[in-house]
Every structure is written in structure tokens, then in C-alpha cells.
Amino acid sequence: MTTEPVRAAGAVLWRRAGDGIEICVVHRPYRADWSLPKGKLDGDEHPLAAAVREVLEETGVPGEPQLRLPEVRYTLPDGAPKTVEFWLMRAAEGPADDPMDPTEVDIVRWLSPADALATLTYPDDRRLVGHVAALPPITAVTGLVRHAHAGKRSEWDGDDALRPIDDRGRAEARTLGSVLPLIAPRRLVAATPLRCRQTLEPVAERLGLPIIADAAFAEPAGADEIPARAKAAAARLTELRDGPPVAVCSQGKVIPSLLALLDGAEDREPYRTPKGTGWILTWSGDRLLGLSRI
Secondary structure, three states, rough: OOOEEEEEEEEEEEEEEEEEEEEEEEOOOOEEEEEOEEEEEEOOOOOHHHHHHHHHHHHOOEEEEEEOOEEEEEEEOOOEEEEEEEEEEOOOOOOOOOOOOOOOOEEEEEEEEHHHHHHHHOOOHHHHHHHHHHOOOOOOEEEEEEEOOOOOHHHHHOOOOOOOOOHHHHHHHHHHHHHHHHHHEEEEEEOOOEEEEEEHHHHHHHHHHEEEEEEEHHOOOHHHHHHHHHHHHHHHHHHHHHHOOOEEEEEOOOHHHHHHHHHOOHHHHHOOOOOOOOOEEEEOOEEEEEEEEE
8 A cells, every 4th residue: 555645844944143044943852852943734724834834833933935955855753755845945034923822942043054063963954054055145026927827829819918717727726816915926917818916916916016017028919929928028037036026927838938948948848837836936146046946
């Protein structure tokens, strides 16, 4: 009989401290260990939402996701496989609350990376902290998603720009509405088709933000125009990166070329993006430091 894998999520939570950073570690009394904050997904909860929730519950500090870190896999004592999706998170400003359950976490400490390495119980946690300590400073985080499902183009008789998202698409948009706000965007930008705007509407409602239409992120009429459109979209995304945090909804023929261009790659295939999903782009100055699928 196959044992169902246990899914969990957590974070390397950091904050500024003088000229460096501090890492948050937690003591779990029921295991008598020092760990990074993490915990199991709640049902069909999105892993990124679970990571943010667990960080808040175990540390009392809201975390803003910046970069997906290497996944940790191991086997539990009962033989079940366990995977933990880790994210780098910046501690949000403001006073911290007490952890919600002192039987889960009874001590929260902020330590230098060196002290965190010396304190953490598990090698996987130490490897993650070492990975984070070697990263250059993160200067911006951008959300980029493909519009949700909107039926079939061949079955739509009207103007294709007015084709709306369908029932599946509305469910995908609701999921994005629970995930994209976690990176705290202050601007929302959508390609001109209606389905792109509708995909961001749950985010807009949750954050109280307008959605700005931008044709730079829309598919061109002909396939031969895609390289030029991707170049224009990359330039526009770079402009947006240097302002307040932004989340953008684009289309399936633009995103792979756009990301390959930003990432300095020739092969577009790794950047194909299913409808209703997307990426978090992590920047260090002008350098695209990471692409994290959501």
C-alpha cells in the first residue's frame, strides 16, 4: 500500500539588523528541538498560503514571501514521505504577536545567520540558512500570472478580447486572490482582454486596488509579432519593477518569451505557464535573482 505523502510549508524569516540580517528560529517543546517555522498544509490549502500562515502562528510575525527556496524531503518515523516547501520571507514591519500555541512553540529567537546555523537542530534547516546568507540583497518582488481558464476560443462567437473566464477560471481566480496578496502588491496591471482583468478581480477586491489595463502584456495578432511584444513587455515589467510592488496578468503566448528574455535563456519551454497559475519574480537590482512558480 502506498503511503500518502505529508505536505508542509515553512520559511526562512529574516529582518534587518544593523549592517546585516537576523534569522528567526523557534523552539518546539514537544520535540525539544530548534527549527525554522513550518507546518502541515490545511486540506487543499495553497502551499504559499500555508507557509505564511504557519510563520504567523509560530512566530507571531507576518512574513512577506520573496523567493522559493529548495524543497526539503525526508521520511517520517512511520515511513510516510514528507515534503516541506520553503520560502524566503521578509518580516513585515510592526510589533510581533505572541505565538498562538505555546505547546507548539515556546521560544522565538532572532539570530545572526552564524548563530542560527549553530542553533538549528536539523541539517536541512542549516543548509537553507546557509543558502539565504549567500544571496545578494533582494530589492523587488513582482507577481506575474497567466489569465484563468476562459472556455475555448473556437466556441466563442464574439470579440475574443471580450471572452470571459468560465467556472473553472473563477475558481482559479479565487485561488490567486488568496495567494497574490501575500506578496503585498500595491499596483495591479492586466493585459487588455477581459479575462485578464477578471483574473485579478479577487485580488483587487481583497486589497482595494484598481486594475490598470496595459496592452504591452497582451498577445499580438500574429505569431511573428511575439518576439517584439515580449521585448516590449520585458521593458514595461522592468519599469514597473522599479516602482511600488506590482502584480501583472498576461497571456500564454507572451509569458514564456518574456521570462526567457528576462532570464537570459534561449529555450522558452521551461517558462510555459498553465492558465490560472504564475510566478513570483525576485530581483536584486537589475538582476533577476529567481523565478518561483505559484
